[in-house]
Amino acid sequence: MVLNSGGRVLEFDWPAIRIGTGEYPDGPTGVTVIHFPNRAFGAVQVMGGGPGTVNTDYLRLGWAIRELDAVVFAGGSWYGLEDTTAVATALKDDDIRDGLWDNLSLSVGAIIYDLGDRRLNEIYPDKRLAQAAFRAARTGAFPLGAHGAGRFAKTGGLFGCNAYSGQGAAFRQVGELKLAAFVVVNALGVVTRRDGRVAACYRDAGWPEDLRPADLFSNYPASRKGGWNPLAAGQSGSRNTTVGAIITNQKLDRAQLDRLATHVSASMSRALQPYATEFDGDVLYAVSTAELDRNVDQSETPNFDLDILAAEVMWDAILSSVPEQPEVLRPASGQPPDPDVLARHVGEYVFSPIVSVSVTVDGGRLYAQASGKRKAYAIPLESTVELLPVSENVFTVPGRYPVTLDFTAGDRLVINPGHWQQTGVRRLN
Amino acid sequence: MVLNSGGRVLEFDWPAIRIGTGEYPDGPTGVTVIHFPNRAFGAVQVMGGGPGTVNTDYLRLGWAIRELDAVVFAGGSWYGLEDTTAVATALKDDDIRDGLWDNLSLSVGAIIYDLGDRRLNEIYPDKRLAQAAFRAARTGAFPLGAHGAGRFAKTGGLFGCNAYSGQGAAFRQVGELKLAAFVVVNALGVVTRRDGRVAACYRDAGWPEDLRPADLFSNYPASRKGGWNPLAAGQSGSRNTTVGAIITNQKLDRAQLDRLATHVSASMSRALQPYATEFDGDVLYAVSTAELDRNVDQSETPNFDLDILAAEVMWDAILSSVPEQPEVLRPASGQPPDPDVLARHVGEYVFSPIVSVSVTVDGGRLYAQASGKRKAYAIPLESTVELLPVSENVFTVPGRYPVTLDFTAGDRLVINPGHWQQTGVRRLN
Amino acid sequence: MVLNSGGRVLEFDWPAIRIGTGEYPDGPTGVTVIHFPNRAFGAVQVMGGGPGTVNTDYLRLGWAIRELDAVVFAGGSWYGLEDTTAVATALKDDDIRDGLWDNLSLSVGAIIYDLGDRRLNEIYPDKRLAQAAFRAARTGAFPLGAHGAGRFAKTGGLFGCNAYSGQGAAFRQVGELKLAAFVVVNALGVVTRRDGRVAACYRDAGWPEDLRPADLFSNYPASRKGGWNPLAAGQSGSRNTTVGAIITNQKLDRAQLDRLATHVSASMSRALQPYATEFDGDVLYAVSTAELDRNVDQSETPNFDLDILAAEVMWDAILSSVPEQPEVLRPASGQPPDPDVLARHVGEYVFSPIVSVSVTVDGGRLYAQASGKRKAYAIPLESTVELLPVSENVFTVPGRYPVTLDFTAGDRLVINPGHWQQTGVRRLN
């Protein structure tokens, strides 16, 4: 378990918000807790076709009561909803809330889908992780990129981009008005910059470097063909969801909070293209900490402007979520590795109860085949694929995506070493 | 932890439904799991003003996919939502579901409020209890009365009835058509029989024996005055919710499932009066196991009739939830207890970290005073109340409700011995 | 066109509400306009399966703006929605509202189904009638029974009761708090009194005089068989809708108005059994005139009580809607009418472009057959039925329902003379 991890961090000054993240590196997967120590007012907009949520019905009733304690985002698809309920019970177990009706803890949340073929295991963020993240929450810092609930997020699956993604945040203050956007970006669509370019994508052959959504849509559905068919079996890696929260210190009534949620959510169609598809579960919470209760003339920045600005802050947050993309390694061109070295790599490597990879050598070449419930990226279940050497201990399966196999550790095979690595342990005979 | 407990049971023949209950007797509180081993189709109607729910947004999208695994009801207010997510993760941990997008576990649920001053502790049904109940689920039997999620339910708080309540069930087959209703009755209103009489109520002075809702409403709000003010502090014991599921084997499309949920939920206004108030969180799931896919003419029982019949089955289920009500004991009229005996009862009894009761003797009479976060029923926090003897070891505080104190065990004080008893342990000095 | 007609009237003192009704006696059908001269706040709950509404989406957004001008109810099914938009344009044409965005007229509404086989014509309340009713609106009086939008309402079609119905109203003041309920009762179910008896029903053979819903439901669907099959062709006379408004002078925020609408609508399941079926289009508006803005302690009657009381006021309103039921005439037992008299009745009577009735004589007996788009009550399309004499000029077709044919006028045949009469004019050869 890793808490509050992350090198790139958004710093912001707003004590009414506390952020805690938790990660299981072996997934990797994680959770992000947004805790409002003074409670807040909340609303929600569900725009995607496959959401997972907790307690949204209560928010929709719109009582003008300051009682929202936390918004919780997690990986693990519907299994990650355990994280939202875990924060409610942690608030009680820690004696912050109790059983009196006006002091119950109200925790709402949503999840992203980070299971399927993007990982070689099915570890999910559970109650223990969520409660630890809640207890580690602190003010003023939000880890950006592949952290917390965005630990193994991806984007662009619709077009086969399969870019690594993460969580993002942005903060803006205009006079006394504060706006913060927090978002876990796991969209079926591509992240799009304000200059109209795709922010991250493992491009298909022949695609331009300055790829734009318009290039992909004008050629649709051909642009999908090579990559993805949502109706085909075993393609679950591209299920998606973008979940977020837009928070202001301006006191807003129910209709205004609803409008904020709706406007910002719809506006995310610019930064994520497409957005709100059947295979996204997009959920946006709108929250007011209500520290600022401006008078009616709203002289500087009317609540109406707040919506417009909030949509821009959310776009900033989405852009900040994009991590550096791992490189696709090219095989070395020189001499093949020494047969003795190759022989050391042979074995069966167990990644989890559901996936193993068997490495064999034949005619001075290394081959791999997966077994279990599903293939291991480019390593198929029903046949072998040749592993091409990059160096003595590092091999690759060339293609559109990074598939790097690192045998350096001897008893372990690390696929895609680095932030999203999957580790298989050699089975002892 | 007690599983599948209950003397009064509804037996029914429908293997597509499995029922498991779990209880913590020390609350007491509990959980009821309705598991559909072949999955089902679901819809939901939220009619109350204070619901707690999980995953209803997904149901509302109305995809025609058989993917509902479980409906979970629990005590513990919002803390009990942990039970719904716990069943989802149990389904995965037990390898019934996994991480593939078309094999995720879909668990939905709702909670009742059984905290506040109706119990002297704040134990809630947690992940461990819910997973045990799920694993104990079996077909053909539903425990009736104060069991499972209805372990410490109450009804009629609006009028100060404070009747003990529970969970109910009914089953009806018409030709091949099956209907089952399961419900946890914790209504602010009173349970009403088809002959127009209130099924259970600790009546106020002067109220007729054959009390009818019309008697209470015609005199409202005077009929509320003696009992309850929802806006007064510390009256949280009367927060309420009725949660249920209406299930049919008839295949229904989305609009039909919605109609079933809406019609049955609205119809519950007859059996629970009033229903769907601000202080109820009433939630009803409508589920189709879709084993019966009749042709269009629906010759015997059109889907339209199904709605009407379902509302009647639900009324039956509500009526079956009412347990036998504990008696209000009268003080004995004879000699007062021996002072030596009284002295043995003196001490401080700890019921939970939040409530203790101190028993003292003065002038041959026994007195009690509560301490901690709240009073212990009729035993106040800021003064003492005299305990009148029923027998040597049993005392009472006379009034509208049963308040029985049993010192028989010596080192323990049992309040309201029996199914809903609260046990205090004498503190050692 | 008849405006503000009605002998039985609810009088009430509340200048913030103006009521106007319009009727076309040739339908008969009509419209009821509830006008708020100082505008009001509104919310809506749609509970039935077949509603017709205008502008509810705007209400649902919940802006805290006093801008509701009118709630309009009409007969004519979806054609009667013209009445709601007609009131909006009348407000503009009369220079009460205009085109400035903060002075637009906001008129919302709903309709009942009073077409099909309950009338021998398809006249609907149109723009002209609605605007006249709006302009005739006055304060302090609401016509009860078969007037306005309830001019040809019916209830109990589910069980074949086919009772004549109408519109109802009730008013109650508690301290400064005012509550009014206005309702047009055209339910598929039966109107039920607080003593549990059905208020009006043409009973089937063998049904008890003190008929109760429980009698009908316990025997369902057999109790439906003789009367009605919603899926059979040509049975459209039993389509239904109950539309209403619950109005208070207490200022309520959006969530409170929603709760009022939901609670009162669900509670109508007691007075109308069943309620909110697939074949009802039940719609309830909740309106606050906001003249009373009580302080937070709500000392006398909290907003919570207001909901409970409002549901009772609505029940009163529903009961007040029931008109006196026309009698089923029995044939005279004595001598048959003189053949010369019978001969005078022979002819073809045109009721509307869609229904005519041909009266013939054969062997000293009178026969009738309908032609056109549909039958004329008990007078069939494809065969003749004998008309039995009640007197020289009055005949009947005996059965469960009143079918009285009055030839007194000579050139006209009046079926069911009286408030709901249908008049056919003899075709000249």
Added chain:
Amino acid sequence: MVLNSGGRVLEFDWPAIRIGTGEYPDGPTGVTVIHFPNRAFGAVQVMGGGPGTVNTDYLRLGWAIRELDAVVFAGGSWYGLEDTTAVATALKDDDIRDGLWDNLSLSVGAIIYDLGDRRLNEIYPDKRLAQAAFRAARTGAFPLGAHGAGRFAKTGGLFGCNAYSGQGAAFRQVGELKLAAFVVVNALGVVTRRDGRVAACYRDAGWPEDLRPADLFSNYPASRKGGWNPLAAGQSGSRNTTVGAIITNQKLDRAQLDRLATHVSASMSRALQPYATEFDGDVLYAVSTAELDRNVDQSETPNFDLDILAAEVMWDAILSSVPEQPEVLRPASGQPPDPDVLARHVGEYVFSPIVSVSVTVDGGRLYAQASGKRKAYAIPLESTVELLPVSENVFTVPGRYPVTLDFTAGDRLVINPGHWQQTGVRRLN
């Protein structure tokens, strides 16, 4: 009254859709009727903060019944809802539908705000116009630009762009799959092209020629300041709404239709920036004519692709709505007009009961002042403004927007002669 007017037309081959438009040139304002002669299935998504709609509640119930007859869009804000109900009654009056419950006409609709200060009158499209447009409906052609309901639409009011707008349409066929988008574009935001440029805007001083939304948002709310304050009095000209329909021949179930509506509506945030604001009433209907019922494998273009493609077709439709923008005339630089000529222009010109313009001459210069309920574009109410000569009979008030005054006709003053002209008649003394 002008029917089916328009030079630029989208032609398409789809007999299941008939289009009729009606316009009152004196507004100008109008209505667009989309009639489905074989009826269709419909759903709706309301995304804006100020909608006006009819019968959406019925659509939301989601019955799988082919019964949608028409979608009607109109100007006139809430007054234009009369057009939707008028089409329902026209269908009945023309004997296409009647009073039988399974043959009622179902007409749904929405309106745009084209009142306020953008016109010098308050003429709205009424029942007569809508019924004429319905009766003139024909297949295969949709007039583009400022026609039908888009007769006096505008866009970009948020930034003071105030571009003239209109209605758009696009059609696309992929194999057997057909998609059509019809839209009336009256957005508060700017129409945005796929290359990221604003399609039409009267730019403020200093704004670049290739204006992009990012330019405006990065500088927000300063970019709003010069133009518009939604909370200021008398600025109602910038109230807005974009209403549309996305139609496919693919049979879709309820959840799929909902998804189509939601996805396409959210995606419109790209073509209209911003979209779904508090001051837009954005409504989108999704309709299936269900002529194409493809088998489950959806081999060529899955329903999922249909959503993505539909969003592109809608973008095309929005772009097609933009009419050529009238030029801002510059005053002539040479000799001032002859005083005798100027004297001929003097007089009071009545534009409508609510606006007149008084033209005076003083010192060889022409001046104008408005009277009535509001100013006439740049001609103020409380002072005069000088009219600068462009030619002998044509004058202008220089500024950001076209304000051209044409006195050529002698007895009339035409402001902004051309497609959007306002005509004042000289008052006779």
